[in-house]
Each structure stands twice: as C-alpha cells, then as structure tokens.
Amino acid sequence: MSTNINLSRRTFIKATAFVAGGLVIAFSIPYAKRFMQKEQAAAPGQDKPLPVPNAFLRIGTDDSITVMLAHSEMGQGVWTTLPMLIADELDADWSKIKVEHAPAAPDYIHTAYGIQITGGSSTTWSEFDRYRQAGALTRALLIQAAANTWGVAVDSLRTENGFVRNGEQTLSYGQLAEKAAGLETPTHVTLKTPDQWKFIGKPTRRLDSAEKINGTAKFGQDIQFEGLKIGMVARSPVFGTTLASVDDSATLKVSGVIKVVKVPTGVAVIADHYWAAKQGRDALKLTWQTEGKEKPDSAALLKQYSALAQQPGLSAAKAGDTAQALKQAAHTVTAEYVLPYLSHAPMEPLNCAVKITEDGCEIWTGTQMQTTDQGAAAKILGMPPEKVMIHTQFLGGGFGRRANPRADFVSEAVEVAKAAGMPVKTVWSREDDIKGGFYRPMFVHRASIGMDADGKPQAWQHTLVGQSIILGTPFEKVMIKDGIDATSVEGVADSPYVKDLPNHQVELHTMPSAVPVLWWRSVGHSHSAFVMESLIDELAHTAKQDPVAYRRQLLKNHPRHLATLNLAAEKAGWDKPLPEGIFRGIAVHESFGSVVTQIAEVSVKEGQVKVHRMVTAIDCGLAVNPDGVKAQMESSIAFGLGAALSSEISFKDGEVVQSNFHDYQVLRMKDMPKVEVYIVQSSEKMGGVGEPGLPPVAPAVTNAIFAATGKRLRSLPIANQLA
Amino acid sequence: MKLNINGQDTELNVSDDMPILWAIRDIAGLTGTKFGCGMAQCGACTIHLDGQAIRSCVTPVSAAVGKKITTIEAMQDDKVGQVVQAAWQEIDVVQCGYCQSGQIMSATSLLRQNPKPTDADIDNAMSGNICRCGTYQRIKAAIHEAAEKLA
Numbered sequence: 020m021s022t023n024i025n026l027s028r029r030t031f032i033k034a035t036a037f038v039a040g041g042l043v044i045a046f047s048i049p050y051a052k053r054f055m056q057k058e059q060a061a062a063p064g065q066d067k068p069l070p071v072p073n074a075f076l077r078i079g080t081d082d083s084i085t086v087m088l089a090h091s092e093m094g095q096g097v098w099t100t101l102p103m104l105i106a107d108e109l110d111a112d113w114s115k116i117k118v119e120h121a122p123a124a125p126d127y128i129h130t131a132y133g134i135q136i137t138g139g140s141s142t143t144w145s146e147f148d149r150y151r152q153a154g155a156l157t158r159a160l161l162i163q164a165a166a167n168t169w170g171v172a173v174d175s176l177r178t179e180n181g182f183v184r185n186g187e188q189t190l191s192y193g194q195l196a197e198k199a200a201g202l203e204t205p206t207h208v209t210l211k212t213p214d215q216w217k218f219i220g221k222p223t224r225r226l227d228s229a230e231k232i233n234g235t236a237k238f239g240q241d242i243q244f245e246g247l248k249i250g251m252v253a254r255s256p257v258f259g260t261t262l263a264s265v266d267d268s269a270t271l272k273v274s275g276v277i278k279v280v281k282v283p284t285g286v287a288v289i290a291d292h293y294w295a296a297k298q299g300r301d302a303l304k305l306t307w308q309t310e311g312k313e314k315p316d317s318a319a320l321l322k323q324y325s326a327l328a329q330q331p332g333l334s335a336a337k338a339g340d341t342a343q344a345l346k347q348a349a350h351t352v353t354a355e356y357v358l359p360y361l362s363h364a365p366m367e368p369l370n371c372a373v374k375i376t377e378d379g380c381e382i383w384t385g386t387q388m389q390t391t392d393q394g395a396a397a398k399i400l401g402m403p404p405e406k407v408m409i410h411t412q413f414l415g416g417g418f419g420r421r422a423n424p425r426a427d428f429v430s431e432a433v434e435v436a437k438a439a440g441m442p443v444k445t446v447w448s449r450e451d452d453i454k455g456g457f458y459r460p461m462f463v464h465r466a467s468i469g470m471d472a473d474g475k476p477q478a479w480q481h482t483l484v485g486q487s488i489i490l491g492t493p494f495e496k497v498m499i500k501d502g503i504d505a506t507s508v509e510g511v512a513d514s515p516y517v518k519d520l521p522n523h524q525v526e527l528h529t530m531p532s533a534v535p536v537l538w539w540r541s542v543g544h545s546h547s548a549f550v551m552e553s554l555i556d557e558l559a560h561t562a563k564q565d566p567v568a569y570r571r572q573l574l575k576n577h578p579r580h581l582a583t584l585n586l587a588a589e590k591a592g593w594d595k596p597l598p599e600g601i602f603r604g605i606a607v608h609e610s611f612g613s614v615v616t617q618i619a620e621v622s623v624k625e626g627q628v629k630v631h632r633m634v635t636a637i638d639c640g641l642a643v644n645p646d647g648v649k650a651q652m653e654s655s656i657a658f659g660l661g662a663a664l665s666s667e668i669s670f671k672d673g674e675v676v677q678s679n680f681h682d683y684q685v686l687r688m689k690d691m692p693k694v695e696v697y698i699v700q701s702s703e704k705m706g707g708v709g710e711p712g713l714p715p716v717a718p719a720v721t722n723a724i725f726a727a728t729g730k731r732l733r734s735l736p737i738a739n740q741l742a
Numbered sequence: 743m744k745l746n747i748n749g750q751d752t753e754l755n756v757s758d759d760m761p762i763l764w765a766i767r768d769i770a771g772l773t774g775t776k777f778g779c780g781m782a783q784c785g786a787c788t789i790h791l792d793g794q795a796i797r798s799c800v801t802p803v804s805a806a807v808g809k810k811i812t813t814i815e816a817m818q819d820d821k822v823g824q825v826v827q828a829a830w831q832e833i834d835v836v837q838c839g840y841c842q843s844g845q846i847m848s849a850t851s852l853l854r855q856n857p858k859p860t861d862a863d864i865d866n867a868m869s870g871n872i873c874r875c876g877t878y879q880r881i882k883a884a885i886h887e888a889a890e891k892l893a
Contacts, residue, residue, distance in 0.1 A: 094838030094875040224834045231839030232830045234774020234814035238840055241773035249768070274757065292768035293777070294760045366778055366786060366840040366874045415776070415840030416874045449779040646834060650880075654837060657876020680783035680872060689865040691878035 042157065042196040043074040074126075075153040076105060078161075082181060082193030084109070085117045089127035089146065090137040091387050092120070093414035093421070094654070095709045096647040097142045098227045101150050103218040103643060108154030108211060111192075112181030113218070118226055120411035123389035123404075135390040138422045138538070140611035140707020143643050147705060155208040157199075164198035165190050222646035227413070239385040239412040242372040242444060248277060250435045250443040251296040251451075254285040255307045257314060257673040258456055259533025262286065266304035273299040280438035287435045293446055313533050314673025320461060321357065324484040324530070328355060328465035332482055332526035335503045336512040339522035344478030348469025352557050356466075357734035358546040360668035361459035361539055362683055367415020368452050371432035372444035379406035383444075384429060385414035387422035391493075395426035396433045418658070419538040420457060424492035427457065427535075453683045454675040458668050459539030460486040464511070464550040469522075474562020476573070478522035481511055485546075486536045487529045503527055506538065510547025510610065510714065515577050516555060534670075540658055541710040544610040548714030549663075549721070549735065552606035556722045557731065566605050566722065567593050579614040579638045580607050582699045587616035587636035590697050600624075601631060604723030606715035612706025613639040617656070617715040619692075621723035626742035630660060630692040630720055635712060640705035642698050648708045649696040655712030656694055661686030663717035665736050745806055747772070748816040754803070762798040762806055763787045766813060774814040774843050778872070785871030788844035788851075789813050795851035797870075814843035822892065823850045829888035837875035845871050849885050858889055 077085040086105055092098040102116045121127045127135050130145045158178055165183035166173045168190065175185060182189045213220070230236040255261065265286055267279040275295025280287050286303060290296035345351060371384040373396075380400055386392050389409045397404040414421055421428075432445040447455065462485035469478035487504035489495055498505055503512075504527075511517060512525045539545055559569035567588050574580040584607050588594075597603065600622045607616040620632040635652045642648045665684035669676045677683040721732045724741070732740055745752050747770060754769050761780075766772045766789070775798060778786030782797035789798045790812040791805070817823030826849050836842050845868070852859055852867040859867065864882050873881070 092838075094836075096837070224831070225836060227839065228831050228834060228836050231836040231842050232827045232846060233818055234772075234843050236839055237773075238776075240777065243768075243771060243773065292764055294757075294764040294768070297780075364874060366776075366784070366838065366872065368777065413840075414838060416838045418874070446777075449781075449784075650834070650837060650877075653879055654876040657878060658874065661876075679781055680779050681781070685872060685874060686876065686878075687869040687872060688878040688881065689869040691876070691882075694879055 042078040042160065042200040043076070075150065076157055078157065078192050078196040080193045080196055082112070082115050082191050083117055084111050084115050084192070085119055087119055087121040089121050089135065090142040091385065091411055091414055091417070092227060093137065093385070093387065093417035095142070095651060096225060096644065097137070099223060099225045100143050100644050100647060101146055102226060103223055104147060104150035105154035107216050107218045108151045109158045110178040110180060111154070115181055116226065123393040123407070123409040128390065134388065136422060137387040137417070138419065140709040140711060144612065144705035144707065151210050152208060155210055156204065159205050159208055160199040160202050161192055161195045163202050164195040168195070168198065219643050220641065220645070223644050236413050238367050238415045239370045239372065239383060240367055240415065240446070242383040242412065247372060247374070247442045247444055248289050248291065248439070249293050249296045250287045250289050250432070250439065250445040251300045251448070252282060252285050252287045252431060252435065252445060253300050253303050253305055254451070254455065256454070257307065257309045257312060258535060260307045260309045260312050263306040263308045269302035269304070270299040273302060278439060279303070280435065282431060282434040282438055284431050284434070287438065287445070289439045289441070289443060296446070297448065309673065312673070315532065315534055315670040316672065317669040320670070321463070324461070324463035325355060327484045327528045328463050328482045330528070332528040333502045334524070335508040335527050336517065336523060336525040338520070341478050341480050341522045341524040344522035345467055345469040345480060348477055349472040350470040350474070350561055351467055352470070352554070352561055353467040354465070354554065354557060354733055356464040356550040356553065358462045358549065359735065360461045360534070361662055361666055362453050362668050363418040363420035363539055364452060364683060364685060365414070365416025365418055365420055368449055369420070369428045369447040370444060371429050372442070373432045373436035374442035375400065375436050379408065380433065381408045381410065382429065382433070383410045383412055384432070385412050385417070385421055386429065387414070387417050388424070388426070391424060392426045392429040395430045399430060399433045400437065418540040419542070423457060423537060424494050449680065450678045453668070453677050453679060456535035457537035458534065459545055460488065460536040462546045464546070466550070466554055468554065468558060470558060470561065474558070474564060476516065476520060476558060479517050479520050480524050481517065482526045482528070483508055483511065484528040485530060486532050486534065488536050488538055488542070490529065502529070504529060506543045508547070509543035510551060510608065514551055515580065516551060516573055519573070519576070540655070541610055541713040544608065544710070544714040548606065548608040548610070549717045552608060552715060552718035553721060553731070553733065556604070556718070556725060560725070570605070570607060574607070579701070579703060580609065582701070583607060583614050583616040583636040583638050586697050586699055587618050587634050590636065590695065591618040591634035593618065602723050602727035604719045604721065604726055606718035606722060608714040610711045610714055612704065613637060613708060613711040615711045615715055617719040619719040619723045621720060621727060623724060623727045623741055626739065628664065628720070628724060628737055628741065630690070632693045632695070633716070633719070635694065635696045636699060637696070637708070637712065638699040638701045638703060639708050639711070640701050640703045645698055648698055651708040652696040652712040653694045655710070656716055657686045657691060659713040659716030660690070660692070660720065663720055663735055663737055664690065665738055667736050667738070743803055743807065745803060745811060746809065747811045748813060749810070756803055758804040759802050762789065762801050762803055762811065765803045766798065766811065772813055772815055776840055776843055778841065778844070784841070785848060786841050786844040788847040788871065790847060790851060793851070793854065795848050814847060817846060817850065820850065822853050825891045826850050826853065826884070826888045829884040829891065833880045833884040833887060835877050835880040835884050837877055841871060841873045845873065845881055849881070849888070853885065853888060853892060857892055859885065
C-alpha cells in the first residue's frame, strides 16, 4: 500500500533556487505540540524571516545532494539514517550525498516535541515522514522539470541513481536543479512502499566514517579562528554557592593569560591557549560563600532517602487497595534499592565558542538543544533569537549532557565572551566535567510485593525518592503533572508488571537539592529498570521458578516483551548448560517505544565480576539501519555496563569526590563482553534505539551474579560489593 | 622551540613545560589529536613519538625535541596506518568519533610491534583508550582485520 500524503494541509513547502544555483526544498510543519510555549512566548521576533537557508535538502548543479540535519550527530548515526530516508524517495546516487547540521531555526523544530532537540531516542521515528516527504517532493519536481525539458508526459519518465530517464535519454539531477527550482510545488506525493526501498531496512555504512578516522571531523573543541581566545571558568566546589573573593595577581603573571573576568558561574581566565588558561586558573586564589548552604554528603543523603522511602509520598499510580492486598499475600518480598548520581562524561569535554558582534552572535558548539541554547544566548545579550546563529559541530558524545533545558554551558560561554569583550571558546577540563553537575540523580526505591501461593504477584507497593530533572526548567509545565515528574517514575508507574495488577501503588518523594541533575542516557529507566528487573528476579526465586519462564507468564499479554524475551532466550541457549563457572541473568524492559531483552553471561572469581557475553534482542519496529541499531545496542551495553560495574558520583562535605577517569571509572576494552544483537522482525510502531538497550543491562548482570553467588546486589555500582 | 611534526620541522613559540597536545592543537593548529582528560587516563591524545604511542597530554614539548612527532593527520601516509584506517571503515567502527584518532594511533603502534595480536594482546594494548560510545567490539574486530591485511 502506498502512502499518499496531502502536503498542502500539513506543510508549507518552498522550492527555491539558492545563491550558488540549484534547488532548495524547505518545509514548515506546524508544531505538533506547543511543547515550549513559555519559551516561545519569551522569545521576541520568532515569526520574522530567518537569515538562514532553512531547508532540508539542496541539490546543486554539480549533482551534489546536501541533506540538512535537523538533529545532531553525536555518535548515534543520524548523519546516515536521515539521508537514507531521503535517498530512497529521491532515487539518489548515494555517493553524491553530503550532510550538514542545520542551523537553529523554526523549520527544524522536532515534529513531536516543538523545540529543536536531539533526545528521547526520537530522531528516526520523528523524521521518518518529513525526510521521506522531502525526498519524494524533490523527485517529483525533478521529474516535472525533465518532462518540461523533453516535452513529454511525467508518466513516461523514471528516476534512477541520480538521473531522470526517458528511454535512452537522461538528465542528471544537477542538470535539472535550477529548472526544478522555478516550478510550483506539488500538493501530493506518493511515498514508496517497503518493497521499493533500497536503503531503508538495509545495513548501511556510516557517512561520517572517513572524516572521523583521519582527524578532519570538526567537533566544537576543534573550532579555531583568528582572534578566538580560550576561556576556563573556575566554578564553586559546592553547588549553589557564590563567589566571595578573588585574588588573580598570580594568574595575570602567567604567560599567555590575557584577562580575568567575573561571570555569574564564577571567574573566567581568558588566555591565548588552553595551557595558559589552565595554568592561570590553577593560580587563582578564590573563596566561596558556603556558610549556611546545603553541603551534600552521600552517607547522609542515603539515610535521609531511606527513611523517606518508608513514608507515604505523592501518588504516581494507584489501583485497588494495595495495603489490604499485601496483608492477605501468601508471600511478601520487600526490598530497598539504591542508585548513585552518575556523570555523563562524554569523551569530548564541554566547550563552546562565542563571537559577539554589533549585529548578533555566532556560536559554535556541539549541542542537542539548538533553539533552547539560542533563546538563552539571546536573552543574555538582549537580542532577538534570530540574531543568534548556532553552528552545530559534531558532538563528541552527548548522552543527554548536551541537552540542557538550562543551556548551562552555552549560557556561560556567552557570559564569558560578553564579559571578556572578545571571541572566546570556553573549554571544560575533565575535572570540570566530572565535578560540574547535571548528573543522573541518585535514587532510592523501596518496594513490597505480595504474592499468592503459586508465586504470582498480587499487589505492588513502590516508593521512589530522588531529585526531579524537570523541576525548575521551562519543561516543568508540560512534564510535571500533579507534582509528579514523569521522568522520575517512568519504568515503574507504567511497568506492565505493575499496571497489570489489580492492587498497586507507586509513590514519589521529590527531593529538593542544589545538585544540578539532568537526563542521562535512558533517563528514569536508567534506575527503574535495574530495580524492576531485579525485583522480578527476586519474585521468581521466591516462587522457585525459572527467571525466563516466570517472566513469560507475567508478560503473556505483552507480545513485544515476549518476542524479545523468547528471541534472546533462544539465541543465548537459555535452556542449554553453560561452561563451568559461567552463569546467566536476564532482564527485559520497554523504553522510548522499544523493548529490549538482555541476557548476561557472567563469572565471579575472588569477588571480581567478569561479563563474558551479552545477548540482546530488540523490537524497535522498523529498523531503518539495522547495523546502526546493532551499534547502538553495543554502545548501550558498554555505557550501561561501565556504570553498573564502577561509576559513581559521591559527595563529601558538600563537594564532589570524583574528578577524572581514574576515580570516575567507565568501561574499558578489557571489560567489554562479546555482544550479539538480534532484531525482532516487527511491524510495530517505530521506537528509539539510542537508549532502550541500556536499562536492562545492569539487572541482567546482577541477576547473573545472583545465579552465580546467591548474593542479591541491591545497589550500584557493583564495585567491590562481592569482595 | 623546534619540533618535527609529521615530517616537517616546525618552529613553535611555546614554553618547555607545555604538553605536546596543546602545542600541536592550539599552536600548530592540528586538531585531529584530541583532549579528553589531561592526565593520561583516556588515550584520546595518543600520538607517536619516534614511532612509540605516547599520551601527548602529559608529555611536555621538551621531551619531543630532536624526535619525530606523528599525529593522526599523517596516518594516511603511513603503511600500517592506512590499513588500520581502511579496517576501521570496513568494520564501521566509529560512532561519535572523538576518541578514534587516539584509538587508531594506539592500534597502529600495537600492530607495528605485534603484527598478529591475540584478543588478550589487544585488550592490554587498547585498555588505556576509553570510548564512551563503546565501540570496543568493533575496534577489536578492526585490529584483527588490519592484522590479516598486513600479513
């Protein structure tokens, strides 16, 4: 069945010539949701025309096809996936595809979220129609241009690999681009059927590979131009405290240091290069106003959170009479789970280059949230947002850190450049990154589950304690309902294990704190899946049932869960014996519209855990680039396993204890298991792939550790808990 | 100070204690070598000094005087480097890509010293190079692939 799309009703399309000659296709799609109404209203001049080529696709007279990415490439592969969508509808020559990050502009606003954002594992599903439409529309214009040129009917022409053909006659897309630019845009296009796809659904190599292996790919960190100075900011070691005094006399003597300026977040040293800025900053003598301020301490926080977890909180989900049902249960499992603060620690430390002129401001950085950063910069500078140009560079990892509703590193860079009175690139050291906040929040969960005589759960009481990511941000109005931040309780309040029970109660204590928190790859699922899938393992053990068989029974009305569970169990050989000393654990979790099962094979020797193999099965609906999906599963395993084994941010006397990769440990090659990924052939609605692989990693591993040792790990990281 | 970078003698106005990383990035303008941690913990800054893989973020320029600095920018002209880069593309290793310059420099150095590394050899040689995207499995496969091509 072909997909007919009435473009006129949904979109405003422009097909125009661009300065260098050729065809530009621009779309304006009304925002699906006014997600950021507050921000939109606060930003003056949004409706004015923008001084940018707001297009999705440009065809040059040299046959080049330039795809503009409305989303940021941060490793997840959208630099390749989105062009695949266009190439299929356009019948493009893949070798002619070039890719560019789009500027910050209304045309590139997320089709579902209403701001320009790369997050929520949403790029591919949210652009599946828009980018295919751009390709189909362009193809229709090129065919019309060819038909006009040859004086033949459109129906007699076909397209192939970058050419329009009429029997033996051909015209390349580049030859037709200028003629096509003058044509009226069609109001209907017919999208291809899956059997006509050449790219979608086929493993496709990345388009950004060559430049990333020869050192030419430009990350924000690599921005250099005449007059651009380096800035490093000294920030308070205790969150929420302010500067008391500055002595910069030693700093100003450091060769290469230009000046020292105060900014809202601290003191910035401006220098000719990083080494001078670093030495200059090290030489600053600063005191901070910390008296009477909150000084977080991990041990005290744990005590406080644990106590609260036994008190009633705000209701996030409720059915039946859970207290009564728990009293009547044949067996009850009650357990407390603890998860630490975590840093994203992307390989590329944060940085942002800012050049302010009389006419506006230019910003070069790797960001996941262009329009938010643009709005924040505009507000600081007192100029309309369209005067702020954002040049998105490749992101050296994001994992959520570069998607900050508070626009922290961009706002600070703008403040620094403004105070310095010259173009400045702020660079964070690794210590700044690890100590700089915006962590995955610490969480304590406490659950009591009542089971019947057969071991089936009948009632589920679950209390969570932790900070809200959303509270105090512009997203608060939309994402916090009745005091519940949906990202705090996701994976519990909406869990099929919980929702299917006639008696359940999920409650939340939202903790106030000056410690800045943020979404960390898979957000709330990063802690909730560990708790839920560990609890299910505890129930299976109490019921004396096999963990896979037990889950099959509980998930019998959830076909996507079952499909991944069965596929992973089959591929891992769940029913077959393992080599001596190796034990298995399983976990299944739904997040971001996809379901993933992970099976871990683990050994424990002298307290040391070794994960030998991970078998992954994912149902993400259509896998546009199956090799990309596999890469994201491998990536999620490495990211999730590193955190599970050894990552933790802790506080002592108000300060962050960890500082760099020696004490904030992440996964290294020697600990990378063999990963096998299997994709469920699925016709379900498309889901995400960047995050859903991660949540079931930690519980699969700790469930395997339980199988190996009989010890139930109820906190992360695993670290030396088995020693 | 005179430094030999990628076969060219280059005069750089830098202090003795400046790490090679910042001399090649901020002074010479060669940005392919990356800053990741500043304390030899992540390997993003790996370069070759007289053919040996070193962490340029903790090695002062004074240690490079009279020696040859080789960076990722020169790997396409290096026999082993070319093969390693081709294997990286064949296996489609990269994700965000930020660590890959360092990974390739470490892998190239490994293959020069050990043309047929085992998995354990690779783990030993490469565990100083962090990849937050977790491309380790593909890096290992690409090193094996390059070793086969070089044999």
